[in-house]
Amino acid sequence: MATDIALPLGKAEETEQAKVALLSIRQLMWARFTRSRPAVYSGIFLILLYLSAAFAPFLAPYGVRATHNEYPSARPNPPRFIDAEGRFHLRPFVYALQPGIDPRTFTRVYEPLTDQRYPVRFFARGEPYRLFGLIPMERRLILVDEPAKLFLLGTDSLGRDLFSRVLFGAQVSLTVGLIGVFLSLVIGAVAGVVGGFYGGVVDNVMQRAIEVLLSFPQIPLWLALAAALPPNWSSIKVYFGITLVLSIVNWGGLARQMRAKVLALRERDYVIAARYTNCSDMRIILRHLLPNTISHVLVVATLSIPNMILGETALSFLGLGIRPPMTSWGVLLSEAQQVRVLLQQPWLLTPAFFVIATVMAFNFVGDGLRDAADPFAE
Template sequence: MTDATTNLKLPPSGAPLPHSVCVLPFSPTAPEALSEAQKKVYLAPQLTLMWWKFKRHRLALASGIFLLVLYASILICEFLAPYDYQSRHVDFIRSPPQRVHLFHEGTFVGPFVYGRKYELDMNALRRTYTEDRTRVEPIRFFCRGDPYMFWGLIKGDRHLFCPAEGGTLFLLGTDRLGRDMLSRMIYGARISLTIGLIGITVSFTLGIIIGGLAGYYGGTFDLVVQRVIEIIQSLPHIPLWLALSAIMPPSWSPIAVYFTITLILGLMDWTGLARAVRSKLLSLRENDYVVAAQLMGASTPRIVFRHLVPGFMSHLIASATITIPTMILGETALSFLGLGLRPPITSWGVMLNEAQNINVVVLYPWLVFPVVPVIVVILAFNFLGDGLRDAADPY
């Protein structure tokens, strides 16, 4: 009898093996014993395996692509928006959304909107807008419109789409000052989306460093850190935000207020991650590879960040994808309550500040449209987090 894997001649079944023959068990991970297809799997690096597992989670993959497109769009929001976010149209205050049409009286015209005319309703004390079917206003593409400063550095006036000459294009309506809601939502995405990235950087830096050192050293340092975390978590957030909002001088520039709000959100959110990192490191620090690293003279930062933290990277990835939408919700809530960002800067929370009055929402429901991207982005981050967690988890 011959073993095909070792090419050795073996005695019949049941007969004892000669002492000079040593049969090794078949190892599927031995490179010489693998086919090309098996080598592609068994010898693939960790990141490649994570990508293969992540692609199988279709909802997470779609959410990741959506978020990438959304974050890429904030780089060119001046080009994507049909108007400047501060442009006012005093003749179209709180104008409802305009519908896009393709055919006019049975004839294909292309994307266009009908003109608007309004009348004053003296009983309701508000304007009543109606479509003017005699005015066909084609939508222009790659056109010149409101001038802007691209990222505050380069002058430009080119837009992806614009209204017809002398016409209007309010696809999501206008606010109380006659400003286009769609343009303001596009500009507001730059603030609302980046505040989560900067906030998570502050939160993760503090959480991993403080929680990692507390879990690795333990003792008095761990005791002090835990008491500080308990004090911070016991503080009521709304009164604290009120106090911090009152501290910020009204003379500060919008950029200073933006970074201050980001820092506040990061400082308030690091405690949960620090506790999770600390508890994980307490269970990992006694492993043999940690002792070996200590005996070899490795420094504490190297042991923590090189050997221990990668051991629960799947948890950190899931925490990051959950914390970013939490930051976005925090900024939206603060700005909605008037405690966060203030005009002239715009964000989704600042825009929702106009929808505080229920009577205004009933009369002008399009003012709550900024809540739609908030919901969609949070759902996308949650789906992405599920996919990344499953892909990074080796178990």
């Protein structure tokens, strides 16, 4: 009987060992990444944020340039479920706003007109737009009938809906980070791999150039390069110019890290064997060196995107980055530079929350990827 019981247990252990042995490196990395809940939740948040930016014309109640002249600096007027008399309504609604002047502070105030409710309409027809710049559409996710206004985050000094502009600004701020990091990766990876693989004079020249670049303070260098952009450039040219400025400043650190990885990898047995079999340098780099640095590159890229976003926000906040009529989170924050504005219109700081949340999310995802890149650490 003891033998009959021991055999199934032994087979079960062998089966479990076989399951573990069948896991690939990618599966181990994914399992290690999903163990970090902050990284997973941050990744979901970033996916939703990028989707919101992509579908901004549909999600935004109003266009990016739509101006409500009667409601400058209006407080948030979100949907309600409870009316002025304390009754609950299943369908959300808003009240129309009556502009006025506060007799004590002489600032604009907006009193809700509680005599009529304006229900929120979903997938209603609104101002025409082109989704992705191609598909003509009129439907918007959420709208209200005139004369009521749906200001989820209030308006700026010109009466433009802040929530809509935050969504459209995300298109610029988030893509600047991606494109800038991509350019930095290309420049840094090429410089690091070439310098680490060949060494000698090539490596010395590249390292001295990187040291000169890194010797400059980052923010002043950003400011100097951004100020050099011609003032008569269009918004699109300024966008790509700022992206190029950010990538030029940030490629040196990646090049050094790639060089260190290649210096360690070029002495491995499989690289030496490839050399003895007369493989070309390009084949060794593309087939043996670069694939072993991809995980490290992904981690560095993820951790570099927040710096790009912060750089664009800082430059635009100071008036040297993205310029109106193009909108970014930095452009939106530039209106909140005065203390008087912050005291009277604190909702103008809302874009700062999105900047902080995005930077923290990328850092959490980067930490998760860094742990996942070495699944055998524990």
